[in-house]
Amino acid sequence: MKSIRVLSIASEINPLIKTGELADVTGALPIALKAEGIEVRTLVPGYPSVMNSLGVVEGVLHLPNLFGSEARLLRATSCELGLFVLDAPHLFARTGNPYLRPDGVEWPDNALRFAALARIAADIALGGVSVFAPDIVHAHDWHAALALAYLHYSNRRRPATVMTVHNLAYQGVFPREMLAAVGLPPESFDIHGVEYFGQIGFLKAGLYFADHITTVSPNYATEIVSQEGGLGLGGLLRERSRDLQGILNGVDTSVWDPSIDPHIPGCFYPDLPNGFESDVLKNRALNKAALQSRLGLEPAPEAFLLGVIGRFSSQKGLDLLVENIPTIVGEGMQLVVLGSTGDRNLRYRYQAAAQAHPGQVSVTVGYDEGLAHLIQAGVDALVMPSRAEPCGLAQLCALRYGAVPIVSRVGGLDDTVVDISDSILNGGRQTGFKFGPVTTESLGSVLQQARATFHDVAAWRRIQRNGMSIDVSWRNPARHYANLYRSLVEFSQEKVA
Template sequence: MRPVNVLSVTSEIFPIIKTGGLADVAGALPSALAAEDVRVITLVPGYPAVMRAIEGMEAIHQYPSCFGGSANLLSGKAGELDLFVIDAPHLFDRPGSPYLAPDGRDWADNARRFAALARAAADIGQGLAPGFVPDVVHAHDWQAGLVPIYLRLAERARPATVMTIHNIAFQGVFPPYLLLELGLPASTFTIDGVEYYGQIGFLKAGLQHADRITTVSPTYVREIQTPEGGMGLDGLLRVRSTAMSGILNGIDDKIWDPGADTNLAQTYDHNDLDTRMINKGALQKRLGLSQDPDAMLFGIVSRLSEQKGLDLVLAGLSGLLAGGAQLALLGSGDQTLEDSFRTASIVHPGQVGCFFGYDEELAHLIQGGSDALLVPSRFEPCGLTQLCAMRYGSVPIVSRVGGLADTVIDANEMAIAAGVATGFQFGPVALSPLTNAVDRAKNLWRDRQAWRRLQGNGMRTDVSWRRPAKQYADLYRACLSM
C-alpha cells in the first residue's frame, strides 16, 4: 500500500468544538486512518475555541481579502490532531454556536463564512501548504460543499475529492445574488452546477462535483435516493448512485471505554456487570430519581427535535413508566419538547429526571447507568449514541431506519436463540411500534440472565473506527486509480 495524504475539511471537530456527530467523526477518524498508512490534516475555521486550542501555530499564507476582511492560514496541532486553521476574525471570532447567532437564527453571513473555508481547502488542495500535497480532499457536509467545485473551476491538476453526507436535512441553501461574491461564475448557476430550486445549494454543489460520495450507513444510502428521504436531492443521488457508498461511523473506543472511563462512578467490563449497578445508583441520585435498583431505567441522550422522535416518548410516557420504570434524559433543542419533559419530571417525581443542555460526564453516566437507551428517530443517518450504548451495556431500543437498522440486531426469538441479539428495533416510526418494543424490552429485562447475555453481546461488538477506517482508506486509494 502506498501512503495517502488526505485533507479533511470540517466545520467542527471533537474535542475542540462540537454540536453533533460530525465533530466526533472528524476528531476520531484521523488517528484510526493512521493505522492504514493514511495521513490526515484537518482544516477547520478559526473559532475562538480553535484559536485557544491550537499549539505550535505557524502562519503559512495570508489572504489580504477573504470575503470581507483579511485572513491567515495557520498550521499547528491540538493534542494529537494535525490542523490547518483559516483564521478570519471577521468571519469566525464570535461567541456561541458555530452556525447560529444568539437569537437562534443562522448567522446572516454563513454563505461567506463557509465559502472561505472551502476556498482555503481548494488552495491547500493545489499545493498551498509547504510539505503537504493532498492526494484526496475529503469534504464533510454542506459547510465544505463548495470544495469540489472550486477545485474543478481551477482547471489545474487537482486531488481527488470525496463528499460525505452526515445529514441530508442540512444543505446550506443561499440566495443567488451571492454567486459572484462567492467566486462562482454565472456559468455555474445551472442544474449541473450549484443551482438548487433557484438558489445556491452548497451540499448540492458538492454532490454534483465530487469524485465520490459517501454517507454514514448503507441503509441511509438507499433512503436518501427516495423522495421521502432525499429532501429534494434524491434525483441527483440516483444519477450519481454508482459513485456512492455507505460507510458506518464508529466511536472512539478509548474515550468510550467503560473499563477506564473517569466519568463513571464505577468502571466495569462485560465480565463484571454487577459493579455496573453502582453507576445506576449514581445516575438515579444525579437526576433525582428514586434509589431503586429494581426499577428498569431508560436513558435518552439526544438533541430534542421532531427528527429524534421524542414526541413519541412523551405520548407513550405513561406506558413507559408503568411498573415503576424510570427515565433519565439529557438533551436540548425544541422548546416545546423541553417544556413537556420538564412538566413530566414534575408530574412523575422520582421517575423522570431531566438535564437540559449538554454535559459530557452525564452523557457517559447515562450510558453506563441506564438499563436501556431509547433512540426512536424518524430518520438517522448513522447515530452514535446507540454504539456508545452497546459498548456500555445499555441495551438500545431503536427505530428501524438508517444506521440504527444497520448497527443493532433485534432481539427477536431467533436472534436470541442464536445468541446474536444486541437490542430492539421497531418500525414504522409510530407510537404503537415503539410501545411494543418497550414492552418487549421490559419482558426480557425480567429475565436477568437473558438480559445480561444481550448486554454482553453489545459490549463485545466492535463499534470502533477500525473497520470503517479500512473502508475509507480503500476508498481513497480507489479514487487515486480513477
C-alpha cells in the same frame, strides 16, 4: 506502499469545537487512519475555541482580502490532530455556536463564512501551500462542499475528491445573488453546477462534483436515494448511485471506555465476557444507583431504567416517547432524559412530566459530558426512537457500556442493532430491540417487550453480553475509508497515464 495524504475539510472537530456527531467523526477518523498509513490534515475555521487550543502555530499563507478582510492560514497540531486553521476574525471570531447567533438565528453571512473555508481548501488542494500536497480532498457536509465546485471551475488538475453526507437535512442553500460574492463564475449557476431550485446549493454542488460520495451508514445510503428520503436531492443521488457508498461510523473508544471512564463510579471491562457476572453486573449496579441518586429518582435497583441522550426534536422521535410516559410511569419504569436545544414546546412537556413524577422521570436540559457517560453506564436501556438517523453514535456507545439499545428501524440504527427477529433470520445474536413503523403505539409496544425481557435475568444478560462483544471502534470504518482513498488515487493515476 506510498503514504496517502488527505485534506479533510470540516466546520467542527472534536475536541476543539463540537455541536454534534460531525465533530466526533472528523476528530476520531484521522487518528484511526494513521494505522492504515493515511496522513490526514484537517482544515477548520478559526473559532475562538479552536484558536485558544492551539500551541505552536506556523503561518503558511497570508490572505490580504478574504471575502472582506485580512486572514491567515495556520498550520498546527492539537490533540494528535494535524490541522490547517483559517484565522479569519471577521468571519469566525464569534462566541457560542459556530452557525447560530445567540438568539438561535443563523448568522446572516454563513454563505460567505463557509465559502471562505471551501475556497481556501481548494487553494491548498491546487498547490497553494508548499507544506502539504493532498492526494485526496475529503469534504464533510454542506459547510465544506463548495470546495469541490471551486476545484471544478479552476479547470486545473486536481486531487481526487470525496463528499461525505452526515445529515442530508442540512444542505446550505443560499440566494443566487450570492454567486459573485462567493467567487464562482456565472456559468456555474446551472443545473449541472451549483444551481438548486433557483438558488445556490452548497451540498448539491458537492454531491454533483465529487468523485465519490459516502454517507455514515449503509442503510442511510439506501434511504437518501428515495424520493422521500432524498429531501430534494434524491434524483441527483440516484444518478450518482454507482459512486455512492455507506460506511458506518465508529466511536472513539479511548473516550468511551468503561474500564477507565473517569465519569462513572464503577468501571468495568467491556471486552471480557467471561467476567461479565462478577465485574460488569456489580459495577453497572453501582452506576445505576449513582445515576438514580444524582437525578433524584427512587433508589430502586429492580426498576427498568430507560435513558435518552439527544435533541428535543420530532426528528429524534422524542414526541413519541413523551406520549408513552403514562405507560412508563404506570408500569414502574424510570426515565432519564439529557436533552439539548430543539423544540421548546417538547422540552416543556418533558419538564412537566418530570415535575409530575419526580421519583420516576428526570429531565436535564443542555449537554453534560459526564452525565452522558453515567447514563450510558447506568441505564438498563437507551432509547432512540428517531424518525431519521443517518448513523447515530449513542447506540454504539450504549452497546459498549452494556446499555441495551431500543431503536427505530431507520438509518444507521437499523444497521447497528440486532433485534430478535433479525437474529432468527440471519443467525446473528440479539443486541437490542427495534421497532417500526415509527409511531407512538409501536414504540409503546417495544418498551413493554423490553421491560418483560429485562425481568428475565438470563435473557437480558445474554443481550448485554452480545452487545458488549461488538467492535464499535473506528478500526473497521477506517479500513473502508483507506481502501476508498487508495482506489481513487489509483484511478486518478491511471487517468493521467
